[in-house]
Amino acid sequence: MTTLTTGVVGALLAALPADRVLLDDDVLASYRHDEAEWAPAGRPLAVVRPREAREVQAVVRACLEHRVPLVTRGAGTGLSGGANAVDGCVVVSTEAMREIRVIDPVERYAVVQPGVVNDDLRAACAAQGLWYPPDPASAPWSTIGGNVATNAGGLCCVKYGVTRDYVLELEVVTGTGELVRLGRRTAKGVVGYDLVGLMVGSEGTLGVVTEVTVRLRPARPAERTVVGYFASVVDAGRAVEAIGAAGIVPSALELVDRHCLAAVDAWKNMGLSVDADVVLLGRTDAPGEAGDAEAGGMLACFETAGATWAAASTDAEEAEALFSARRLAYPAVERLGPVLTEDVCVPKAAVPEMLARIEAVAQRNDVLIANIAHAGDGNLHPLLITPPGDDAARERAQVAFTEIMADAVDLGGTVTGEHGVGLLKRSGLALEQSAAVVAMQRAVKAALDPLGILNPGKVLPDETGASA
């Protein structure tokens, strides 16, 4: 301890109230990882839990002074290793920054600290007849700051867009230690470059967010649910395409494949996998008769595409039970062993082809791959499942993971639809983007983080022929 306290740790202890700085080995260990399987994680020197922007600024300035890497962390629910610690870094956890500061029903925005949990914000908004749409599956645990860092999506994106579409203003500590406000709270504004949009999705590599102003919508009507069972992914893909061609924009359109259905059945005995190879779950939140028409339209698309069974749910409880199978898919699959989660996004019309390629990847590499997908967006989450403790299977899964990224790019898609690049997809970024585009990103990074202390080694691929 005495050696450390002369360095950045000493600076942190001097600048902050004592309870903000955590140095215990066991505690430090618990802040090393997010939920990405097998992404490398280093050992932090210290974990800091600031309460206010000025405290964050003090941490950044201490790190700048001592040239120490800084890794910002929300709830640690990330799936790409973006919040994993770097050796010798300071981890800034936003967990003590949970204040909802403003909910303005007239201007329709909310101002929150970054550690506010997504579902908590949504509940507070709902109490005032308002709605914050972005709904990643991690919403019960993940934070708005983490959602901003990864530009999180969710089920409602197909109609309502992603986190970036809702962030109006950010308070940020910059890579030079300044505390700044970016963006604006008005409905429109075009002064200067879109630094807010640049920060959103930058995974902690361009600044540390200390306050977020998000746009809200009025509460929406209750959703209607339409369910379809299909004998093949090709039939399900046809249904998705037909819904688009009919001019219907569902408020959710989710796909669950037979491996997930079997895993859910094995856990909860819902009997789903007996009846279907693939399930599609559609929702509409259009009001009144328009909602009836959209639900009927989706049902017709399911039937025309060859659904073995399809129905529009008439009561909320039944619909909720059906959607719970979607939500249970991930934990159900996790019961089978460590899961590596993919996140490719392809053109909607390429979803059946992409699912066929994923099946081929699974067979070629002898890896069990289950699929859940935001089918309406073409955003697929192949879940690569390995038996516990089987190192050879892990290696095969990592090969499969890389092959799936290559297939997505080949089909005109992207290697990550909503989870972020973090550590796991840096090679995928280099696959998807030209060297000139990667160079532009490096130039932006160097411009805004000139000393390279902010979450180094994440997002951008290693430079070849030069030190990172």
Place this chain on the structure above:
Amino acid sequence: MTTLTTGVVGALLAALPADRVLLDDDVLASYRHDEAEWAPAGRPLAVVRPREAREVQAVVRACLEHRVPLVTRGAGTGLSGGANAVDGCVVVSTEAMREIRVIDPVERYAVVQPGVVNDDLRAACAAQGLWYPPDPASAPWSTIGGNVATNAGGLCCVKYGVTRDYVLELEVVTGTGELVRLGRRTAKGVVGYDLVGLMVGSEGTLGVVTEVTVRLRPARPAERTVVGYFASVVDAGRAVEAIGAAGIVPSALELVDRHCLAAVDAWKNMGLSVDADVVLLGRTDAPGEAGDAEAGGMLACFETAGATWAAASTDAEEAEALFSARRLAYPAVERLGPVLTEDVCVPKAAVPEMLARIEAVAQRNDVLIANIAHAGDGNLHPLLITPPGDDAARERAQVAFTEIMADAVDLGGTVTGEHGVGLLKRSGLALEQSAAVVAMQRAVKAALDPLGILNPGKVLPDETGASA
């Protein structure tokens, strides 16, 4: 000519087919200005009308080699001087890049060259049951490339957002002369920094856009129109607030003040100004009975707020006539003399206060100021009207212009909601943003345009104490 042809002009003539390069003095003069009154404009060395991305790249490379400024220009309908020529620059006009390359009804996107006119794209989409929402008042003339450069808004923004919300992918020639593709065509994607969002609204200072992929929506139901006449802007402001509080999101909510009404009457004899001090025009595109309910809701809000007359229009023709008063306001006002167009955006609840302050600015500076406003967004367009040839009035108008920006910032607003900074609002940018934020913008500019050739002197304020 002989001296010029040894420099950048010679390089252009060598690299491009002869008809792409315009050198005639009268022609060059016609490319000096956009529609911003009184913004300074330089003299270009040459105007180039490329047809393909590779030709644009050749121009950028010639300018890089000869360290010559390059100004990109769409239709020249800008209102901030962003496309004004710089002395000794090359103007790249996108007018010969008018190809609509793809309209994909399944993936719902369109791929266009930057010189495609907004209304032409909208018409081509409509023919396939699709809709490109951004609808600036300049839509009959302005280009998608220009809309991208300024992040153009319009009437539908209050419900459907601005240009940036629709741009998926850009092909760009960078400040280092590379031809790159930024973004993606999939519905979602989070690989690396949002360079597309950064380019949108950057007013030609970070790259030259050579192709744009925009997201489309399905065609929407016909709109219903609700009109309210009010005796004061305060009453009209109350109506706007009530609509928000009722959870109604109109598809347009426009305000026209008595000066505009009088100007329209003087031109078209519509008799509007006799009946109202302020007119609000609301629209809803909600389908079926939901649309009836929203129209009824808006009507009730108008009446509760004290409308002297209000009605929901039952037929499309009548509604169109009412909206034509909104569209005629700007040309009607222009008949009175040179107009300096403001573009401030304030919190919705501050609209009455802002209108009162604009009235005070008008009286204090003896300037006639008419107002049209996207009231639902808080985006006001005070129109500062001067008698033809009255230099003293011009000077007073410029003082008033600056005071209005200061009032908007004071009320928590922004100096430009949708027109851009260009030349006219650089001091406004410095007023609105902290020095640290301006420094971030300069760092981004230097990172992506290291030689400073792209539209120099626009957007960012002059550096104090250092050479620009």
